Each structure stands twice: as C-alpha cells, then as structure tokens.
Amino acid sequence: MDGIWAKIKATNFFKSIYRNDYPDTPRSRVQVILNSVLLHLHPVKVPKSAVKFTYTWGLGGSSVLMFLILTITGVLLMFYYIPSIPQAYFSIKGLETNVTYGMFLRNMHRWTAHGMVLLVFLHMTRVFYTGSYKPPREFNWVIGVFLLLITFLLSFTGYLLPWDQLAFWAITVGSNMAGAVPPAEYVGKYVRFALLGGYEVGQSTLIRWYTLHVIALPLTAILAMAVHFWRIRKDGGISSPGESGDVKE
Amino acid sequence: MVREGEGKVLPGVGVEVKQETEKVFTWPYLVRIEMIGMLLYLVGFSILSIFINAPLRNLANPEVTPNPAKAPWYFLGLQELLLHMHPALAGVLLPAGVLVGLASMPYFDRSRSGIGVYFSTANGKAIAIFSFIYTAVWEIALILIDEYLNVLGMPEGSHGLGPLLKFLLTPALGSQIAAFLAEVIMPIGFILLIPSLLVAIVKRVWKADMREIMVALYSFFFASFVVLTIVGSAFRGHSMALMWPWEVGHPEEPLQ
Structure with a gap:
C-alpha cells in the first residue's frame, strides 16, 4: 500500500497539484500556507494565545462555514424552487415529498441559516469583549457590523420564499416596521413600496426578495467578507495580549 | 502610539519595544x-x-391573519419594542441608532491597552455582569409595568405607562401631543436614561475608563437583545399578551 501511495506521489500529475511535501518540517509548513489559495488566507504563523480554543471559540470561522453550507444547499435548492405564486409553496412541498434528500436539504439550509445569525452575533460579542475592535482594527469592526446587517437581511429575505403563512405574515410584520421610517407619510410609505414592489406582499415582492436572497445579498456578503479577511491580516493579524498598547506609558 | 509592525521607538520617550508574541x-x-x-x-x-x-405551514393567505403574527426570532426583540413605543422609534430609529452606535465604538475607545484579554481589566468582568443584570432588571420591570399597569378610568383594554400618560395628558394637551409625548418622548427618555445611569454607576463604583464604559454599554446592548428576544419569542402568545412559555402554543389559525 505504501508503495502504491509513493508511486502516486511521484507522478507529475500529483506533484502538479501538491507543490510541496506533507507539511511536517518548518520549511514545508511555511510552503503549504503560501502555496494554497485557501490556506493563504491565514498567515504562516499565528500567536500561540490565539489558537487557544476558548479565546475565539472558532466563531468567525464557524460563521464562514455556515455561509459555505448555505451556498451549497442554496444552489441545490434553486434547482427545485420556483419563485412564483403559488408554485413557490408547492415546489417546496414537492421538494419535501418527491425529491430524494429534499427534506434534509431544506432542513440543512434552514438550521444553518439560524446558526449563522447566532454565530455571527456571538462572533461580534467575542470580538468586543476581547477588545479586538480597538485601533488599529476599528474599520474592520465597522465592516463586521455591516456583515451582521447583511446576515440579518439574507436570513430575512429567505424567510419569505416558502410562501406559507409563516413566511407571508413574518414579512408583513417586517415590512410594516420598515414602512415606519419617519416621516412615514413621505418616506416610510415609499420604503415599504420599494421593498414590496407594491402596496402589499405579492408576486413582485417574492421576485424582489428572491433576487436579493440568491444574488444581490450573497455577492455583497462575499465582497464584504473578502475585505474583512484581508483587513484581519493588514491590521496586524488576530488580536493578542502582547500588542503594543500595554507597554506604552 | 506604536503601530503594529513598527516596534522600534525613539529612546527616552517612555515607550519600549513591544514584546514579541x-x-x-x-x-x-x-x-x-x-x-x-x-x-x-x-x-x-x-x-x-x-x-x-x-416548518411549513399552510399556503400563504392574505385573508387569514395568524394570531399572533411574528417575525423571525432575531427580530422578535424589535417586535417586542413595538408593543411599548411608536413604530418609527422601535422599528427604524432605534435599530439604526444601535448599528451606528456599535460601528462607532472604536472611534471613541482609542486606547490600545487591554487588547486580546477578555474584559481587558480586572473590573471588566464585574462591570459586564453588573450591566447584564442591571439591564435585565430594568427591561423586565418595564415590560411587566406596561403589561399590568391599569389605572381606573383608562380606556378599556389599554394598559402600561404610555397609555397612562396619554390618558392623563389628553384633556390638557389634546390627543395628538399627548400621544407624541407618550409614544415617542417618554420611550426616548427611558432609552437614554437606562444606559446613562449605567455609565454613571460604573464611573462612580469602578472609576471606569473608556474601555470599561464600552464594556458596560455593549453588555447593555447584548442583554437587551437576549432579554427582549426571549420575552418576544417565548413569553408572547395570543394577541401578543404576556404569558408563560407553556401557554404560548402555536399561532391560532383557522383551517383552510
């Protein structure tokens, strides 16, 4: 077995995929980070205090994982979902009963969506309590608050799509809230109209929220996440107690 | 100020080379x-x-309103606030203010000490716990008052501080001004009073610095989100009346 594995590793094809050996020496551990598109989001080394699990609780990374699961399950759901009234509802019903693993797929999307809202909120709380919003990371904190808002909106726009009573009335409540932007007679009225594509929740609302949910908001989130991750590195990496401030004075 | 990556600093300024992590x-x-x-x-x-x-309920039907009609859980804190104040305040101005407030925190708290340590200072944790309890007590008390306060003579079915104020002021000021005072001005008063008093207390008791004030304020926000979300989702049932979680049940909805 080892012999076959060694032969596979010696092929040009294998070596074209993995540029370096299994990372077990300092040199290859540097290389693996630098040569991998995903791993190079990380620095080669991280503060020892930061890999202690109870420092970050893995909350930021978990939020990204939720986003990835949601993207994959979301694309699969799009194969079955019809953003039209009343087919939207019956396409979900059909997904649950006629599609192999359809119910599982929908459940996975639903529960990870709730998970993402919760994890993003807890991530923000962790970042706050460890003082990681302080300079020089202040703008990344601002981007983070923006990402929290995008997460809420992603979840909320998805809430309408099954077109059941739960969806319809939750969105009615939500858009009435948005319609209260003062002065309501002059501004709120138009905000509500723009959100609903009319005076009440209907076909034009569904197609608007569907478009926001599957394209506009995910693209915004990806862009904001790209800046967020980039800024972690540019603002000095993950926070740790050894930073400049305490030595001053 | 020593920026990350420029550890060397002029001698004699009282700043040392930062410790290597x-x-x-x-x-x-x-x-x-x-x-x-x-x-x-x-x-x-x-x-x-x-x-x-x-969950997948019945097909959406604009004719049949479930009772209560609730938003998703993460908005139930805001929906809870809607019961106590003007919708523009609860649904728009307050959440917008909270987001702007959160985003601006690092522009007020400029010091770099205490980074990377939970609660930063020896007092930080105590301040966080105190703020959480302080906020929870205030909000639960106000929710209970708004649910059960009913003075003789108030209109049938109305209860709470806002309706009481409106009831008392309407004869003197007219219903519009009374409503504005009761639904907008008084809630804004509480929204400002609760955190201001909190800041005053932590300054007095713990001699709080800017970071510790921020810890108090974030804990106020965090506790508010937690308390209002739990009350809104688990303690609000038919007609959004306050009740025990086991009495809430599923929204009433006629069969189609």
Missing part, C-alpha cells in the same frame, strides 16, 4: 482546529436536519 505554525496548530470544528458542525447540523424538520 510567541507564535506557532498555522499548519497544523490552527488548521487542525478548523478541520475538527468543520467536521463537528457538519455532523451536528446533519443530525439536527435528520430529526427536526423546517
């Missing part, structure tokens, strides 16, 4: 945590998805 290789010390975490989450959510189904 002990570092470990990302592979395997970080990557392995991410890998295990990913597997645990995948397994956990798969098990959840096998056993608990996402």
Whole structure:
C-alpha cells in the first residue's frame, strides 16, 4: 500500500497539484500556507494565545462555514424552487415529498441559516469583549457590523420564499416596521413600496426578495467578507495580549 | 502610539519595544482546529436536519391573519419594542441608532491597552455582569409595568405607562401631543436614561475608563437583545399578551 501511495506521489500529475511535501518540517509548513489559495488566507504563523480554543471559540470561522453550507444547499435548492405564486409553496412541498434528500436539504439550509445569525452575533460579542475592535482594527469592526446587517437581511429575505403563512405574515410584520421610517407619510410609505414592489406582499415582492436572497445579498456578503479577511491580516493579524498598547506609558 | 509592525521607538520617550508574541505554525496548530470544528458542525447540523424538520405551514393567505403574527426570532426583540413605543422609534430609529452606535465604538475607545484579554481589566468582568443584570432588571420591570399597569378610568383594554400618560395628558394637551409625548418622548427618555445611569454607576463604583464604559454599554446592548428576544419569542402568545412559555402554543389559525 505504501508503495502504491509513493508511486502516486511521484507522478507529475500529483506533484502538479501538491507543490510541496506533507507539511511536517518548518520549511514545508511555511510552503503549504503560501502555496494554497485557501490556506493563504491565514498567515504562516499565528500567536500561540490565539489558537487557544476558548479565546475565539472558532466563531468567525464557524460563521464562514455556515455561509459555505448555505451556498451549497442554496444552489441545490434553486434547482427545485420556483419563485412564483403559488408554485413557490408547492415546489417546496414537492421538494419535501418527491425529491430524494429534499427534506434534509431544506432542513440543512434552514438550521444553518439560524446558526449563522447566532454565530455571527456571538462572533461580534467575542470580538468586543476581547477588545479586538480597538485601533488599529476599528474599520474592520465597522465592516463586521455591516456583515451582521447583511446576515440579518439574507436570513430575512429567505424567510419569505416558502410562501406559507409563516413566511407571508413574518414579512408583513417586517415590512410594516420598515414602512415606519419617519416621516412615514413621505418616506416610510415609499420604503415599504420599494421593498414590496407594491402596496402589499405579492408576486413582485417574492421576485424582489428572491433576487436579493440568491444574488444581490450573497455577492455583497462575499465582497464584504473578502475585505474583512484581508483587513484581519493588514491590521496586524488576530488580536493578542502582547500588542503594543500595554507597554506604552 | 506604536503601530503594529513598527516596534522600534525613539529612546527616552517612555515607550519600549513591544514584546514579541510567541507564535506557532498555522499548519497544523490552527488548521487542525478548523478541520475538527468543520467536521463537528457538519455532523451536528446533519443530525439536527435528520430529526427536526423546517416548518411549513399552510399556503400563504392574505385573508387569514395568524394570531399572533411574528417575525423571525432575531427580530422578535424589535417586535417586542413595538408593543411599548411608536413604530418609527422601535422599528427604524432605534435599530439604526444601535448599528451606528456599535460601528462607532472604536472611534471613541482609542486606547490600545487591554487588547486580546477578555474584559481587558480586572473590573471588566464585574462591570459586564453588573450591566447584564442591571439591564435585565430594568427591561423586565418595564415590560411587566406596561403589561399590568391599569389605572381606573383608562380606556378599556389599554394598559402600561404610555397609555397612562396619554390618558392623563389628553384633556390638557389634546390627543395628538399627548400621544407624541407618550409614544415617542417618554420611550426616548427611558432609552437614554437606562444606559446613562449605567455609565454613571460604573464611573462612580469602578472609576471606569473608556474601555470599561464600552464594556458596560455593549453588555447593555447584548442583554437587551437576549432579554427582549426571549420575552418576544417565548413569553408572547395570543394577541401578543404576556404569558408563560407553556401557554404560548402555536399561532391560532383557522383551517383552510
């Protein structure tokens, strides 16, 4: 077995995929980070205090994982979902009963969506309590608050799509809230109209929220996440107690 | 100020070269945590998805309003606020203000000390716990008052501080001004009073610096989100009346 594995590793094809050996020496551990598109989001080394699990609780990374699961399950759901009234509802019903693993797929999307809202909120709380919003990371904190808002909106726009009573009335409540932007007679009225594509929740609302949910908001989130991750590195990496401030004075 | 990566500083200014942080290789010390975490989450959510189904109620029907009609859980804190104040305040101005307030925190708290340590200072944790309890007590008390306060003579079915103020002021000021005072001005008063008093207390008791004030204010926000969300989701039933979680049940909805 080892012999076959060694032969596979010696092929040009294998070596074209993995540029370096299994990372077990300092040199290859540097290389693996630098040569991998995903791993190079990380620095080669991280503060020892930061890999202690109870420092970050893995909350930021978990939020990204939720986003990835949601993207994959979301694309699969799009194969079955019809953003039209009343087919939207019956396409979900059909997904649950006629599609192999359809119910599982929908459940996975639903529960990870709730998970993402919760994890993003807890991530923000962790970042706050460890003082990681302080300079020089202040703008990344601002981007983070923006990402929290995008997460809420992603979840909320998805809430309408099954077109059941739960969806319809939750969105009615939500858009009435948005319609209260003062002065309501002059501004709120138009905000509500723009959100609903009319005076009440209907076909034009569904197609608007569907478009926001599957394209506009995910693209915004990806862009904001790209800046967020980039800024972690540019603002000095993950926070740790050894930073400049305490030595001053 | 010493910026990250420019550790060397002029001698004699009272600033030292920052201490070198002990570092470990990302592979395997970080990557392995991410890998295990990913597997645990995948397994956990798969098990959840096998056993608990996402809800799907009847086909949407604009003619049939479920009672109560609730937003998703993360907006139930805001929906709870709607019961106590003007919708423009609860649904728009307050959440917008909270987001702007959160985003602006690092522009007020400029000091770099206490980074990377939970609660930063010796007093930080005590301040956080105090703020959480302080906020919870205030909000639960106000929710209870608004639910049960009913003075003789108030209109049938109305209860709470706002309606009482409106009831008392309407004869003197007219219903519009009375409503404005009761639904906008008084709630704004509480929204400003509760955190201001909190800041005054932590300044007085703990001689709080800017970071500790921020800890108090974030804990106020965090506790508010937690308390209002729990009350809104678990303690609000038919007609959004306050009740025990086991009395809430499913929204009443006629069969179609």
